[in-house]
Every structure is written in structure tokens, then in C-alpha cells.
Amino acid sequence: MLETIQTERIRLASRAELDPVKTFDCGQCFRWNMDGDGVYTGVAFGRAARVVCEGDGVYIFASPEDYEQVWRDYFDLDTDYAGISEQFRVSDYMSAACDFGAGIRILRQERWEALCSFIISQCNNIPRIKGIVERLCALCGEELEFMGSTYRAFPPASALARLEPADLAPIRSGYRAEYIINAARAVDSGELDLEYLANSDIGTAMDALLSLKGVGRKVANCAVLFGLGHMEAFPIDVWMKRALKEHFPAGFDPSVFGDYAGLAQQYIFYYARSGGESDV
């Protein structure tokens, strides 16, 4: 009998500050699922939680300990996104993107989970990425109980380092299996120190990640932005390429958006993906 975790309902933020739908469905994370009418349940850092909207507030069901140790930081609640995004409004298009994406928060995800998830993401769409990640967790993630259901933690690098690529056949990740195992071994052996890279400059972190087989510029940028907390990272995928070409025809340098360029990237990306970019 597992011990029951005492969950409480804790206010996270206003809905203006944190929009769960945008935040969980903008493509940055893969383990939050809508259970119905705006209720999301997810797992991160080996803890499960449920996020709900009520009135103009967003609340989380979690233990107070988990809130302090995990969720407060995870949702980046001490950062003023609205204030920061003022400097992104360099054009009508950017203003529209900022307004459209208002409420998105860059989740401060687990380092290894972010790296591994974005290795999986290459040449895949979100439903398939989520499917592969769930099967990976089912294969070797630790079980946890939360509000009457069983969930699985994301497997640590050490658990995957022991496996061979062929062992990942059940998760159907295709040619990415080799990349996953290889990266897990690099992390597990200490050859790739993600904590160190989270605390070094972004260039150092990028160079280290790019040395991994199966990690190119796009995946590395996502890993440093979503997993290592380097908010100036600016991942450019096919959607971003299209949007930037159309709205910054003279060329584009992410550094114009400063230390939080990654947030600007999410606004542009989310806006482009929802098809609103042709309006301006």
C-alpha cells in the first residue's frame, strides 16, 4: 500500500499570467494531458499534479511540499512575462504575436527529460512524440500514485543507459532509439553534465549538446531553452523559418529580443502554428 499524498488546492497565478491550454499545448512539453473541461494532469520531476482554472485563477492540486520544491519553479512564476514581452513589440506583427500568446509560460522542465524528449521530437508531430514518450515512461519510468490513478515518472538517464537501442523497440521511436541510448549514457557517465551546462553560458551548453549524435541545432536549442533554463535560446524549426522569412524579410537576429528571446520565439511559434500569422 503506497502512502497517500496529501494534496491541496494551491493558487498558482491569474489566468492572464498562466494560460494552461496555451502553456501545455504549445509544443514545449509532452506529459500534460487534458482530462476534460480545462483540467490538465501531468508529471514532472517524478511528481504528478493537476491544474485547473476557476474564476480568474489557476490552481494546482499538489502537496505543499511539491509546490515549494517543484511547481513554483516549474511554472517560472516569479518572472514577469507581460513586462518582458513589452520589448518584443517591435512591429505590429510582434505585438499581435505577443497578445495571441499571452499566458504562455516557458516551463522549467527536467534537464534530461527535455533533452531526451526533443531528441524524440525530430521529424515527428506532437501526438506521436507524446505517444513515444508515454511508452518510454511505461517501459522504465517509476510508478507513482496520484489522486487515485497510477502515473509514471520520466525514466532517469541511468535507467536508459543500461539498455540497448533494441530494447526500445516497444516505444517505436525508430532511428531515434540509438540517439536516446547514446545520450543517456553520456549523461549517466558524467561525460555530459547537464547541471553544469545549466549554469554555464549558452554557447558552452550548445557546443556540448551538439557533440551528441542525433542532436543538431534545433534539438539543442530546445534542450537548452526548456531544460537548461537558458531563456535566450531561440529554436528555429520549419514553422519559425516560415514566420521569420515572412515577417523579417530583411533578416533576423534573435539577440534583438534580449535575454528572453526564447519567450519571443514561443509567441511567434504559437502564433504561426495557429495560422494567425497571415492576418498581419
Added chain:
DNA sequence: AAACAGGCCTAAA
């Protein structure tokens, strides 16, 4: 049925 996907790798100019 064949092409293409929220890249990356290798080989070859």
C-alpha cells in the same frame, strides 16, 4: 499509393 512529417547524419560538391 506515395509523399511527407516541429531533424539529423553522411557523403559529395
Added chain:
DNA sequence: TTTAGGCCTGTT
């Protein structure tokens, strides 16, 4: 330094 083709699996 840029480009083409292949890669697992899944969907259209």
C-alpha cells in the same frame, strides 16, 4: 558551406 538522400514510424 550548402545540398541530396536516407532514416523508423505514422498519417494523409
